[in-house]
Amino acid sequence: MKDQYLTIKELTKNVGGKVTPRMVRHYHTLGLMPPAQRSSGNYRLYTQQDAQRLKRIVALKEQGFQLSHIQQLLTNDSETEVNPTLMTQLQQQYQAVISQISRLRQTATALEGILGRDEHCQTLQANLLAHLRLLEVETQDSLEGLEQLWQNLDAAVSSHPEDFKESLQHLLPELCDRSEIEIDLLSQLVLACGDVSIINFVRLSRDAIAAARHAMLAQCQIVGDVPAVTATLDQTRLAHLKCQVTTLINDPHVTDVVEAEQAFWQQSTWVENLEKIPPQSILIVGYAPSVLMKICEAISLHQIQPALVVAMPIGFSHAPAAKRRLIRSGIPYITIERTMGGGLLAAVVINALAKSLIDKPNCHCYLQSL
Structure with a gap:
């Protein structure tokens, strides 16, 4: 029976070393952790249910929630109505x-x-x-x-x-573990939005650059979600690579994220366009988060098999969720976490990859991370 319980040290080790016994005792004082059972020697004993609760507390705390709010979240966990x-x-x-x-x-x-x-x-x-x-x-x-x-x-x-190059040398964080092509890609994103901190939120799968270069060399199709994205692409370089550019929601009146999201729900022809996308195409989502969610669903159902998805839709609930789903999909991806993104940044990624492929076709620095 005793083996079913954890000591306070075993509890903190079970959580992963992100919390100390002193913090656990503090959580007891605040009411975040329920009173623990006691051993014959008056030591606190914890169950796996206690460990799971502590993990949730630590996870919420790392997300920035205050302890008083975490207590209310855990207390109201079983309620169906919003407090x-x-x-x-x-x-x-x-x-x-x-x-x-x-x-x-x-x-x-x-x-x-x-x-x-x-x-x-x-x-x-x-x-x-x-x-x-x-x-x-x-x-x-x-x-x-x-x-x-x-x-x-x-x-x-x-x-x-x-002198943008010199300015970036002063301001960029240490990127010695990144390939030359990836550093150039990150630099172009910084120059496109004027915010160096964006580097902290850019996420690339390990095989993203390799997948992009192989697909472009194979003259893949480049598919944007709306005309505002495809219009920003470097048509000259993509034509040089013989990569055809097409649009999912091919409506010239869609010019912002609100219209793109509405078009997703009100139009059906774009779904047919999605199902017709050739294998090993590169998909670009710069506006509508629901489009990205649909793409992830189609990938999971093996309806489409893109070579790469560049996902930078804007949104405050759907976009972060869609990006997280893409990261879990197993498909090579380039995205910007949370709500950050936009059609321009998505196009900048493709333009930078196309330029680096033409300028440095024999560069294999990106393979070091594979």
Whole structure:
């Protein structure tokens, strides 16, 4: 009977080392963990059900939920109706997180203003750093002086073109474990949206670049979800590779994510287009998350067998779920986690892959990760 129970140390080990015995005792105090049974020596004893509950607490905590909210989520787990109080609290936490992100974005912008400059601005950079070291914010004059220094630094950029390569060298994270082609792809995504942090959310399957290059060399079909995506593709390079470009929802009036999602539910012809896609095609979803979900369903039913899916639809509930399903599908993929994405970024991926294939047809650096 004793072997059925876990000690507190065994419990934390069972969870995976992400929680300590002290934290478990704290969770008992908060009511997150139910009272534990006791041994004859007054030691806490836990069941597998307790271990499962602790794993859920740790998982929710890692997702950013506050402990008070986790308690309510676990308490209301069996209820079928949404707790309006909890939803209000979660909305307030969301707004607080967004405010924090905004403050961090301001800090990042200030750092980019220094690090993103090229060698032509080094003298002004040195003056700015010296001023920052001596900055006193007690008076408005000091702030105005700093603003004037920023203006001087900004004025210098008009005297020469921006050196994007040098700026990226200063700002990109360490990417020594990535292939040359993947680094170029990530750099193009950064330049397309102006946000270096996007690199943290880009996900590529290990075989994504290899699958893309092999498919393009085989003159595969490139299929976008809406005209706004296919219109942004590099038609010249794709034509050079003899890759035909087609559109699933071939409606010129679909120009944004709302219209793309509506077209998914209101039109049926695009489903027929999906079923006619040749094997080993490259699919691009830049707008409608429901299209991606349908693609994942067709893959699971072996109705289609694409070589690669580039999935960057926008959405706040369907898109993250569809992207997660794609990652589990076993098909080579390139996506951006969570709600981030868009038709332009999806097209940038294909354009970068096509360019690298034409410019460096014999490059095999991407095979190092396979």
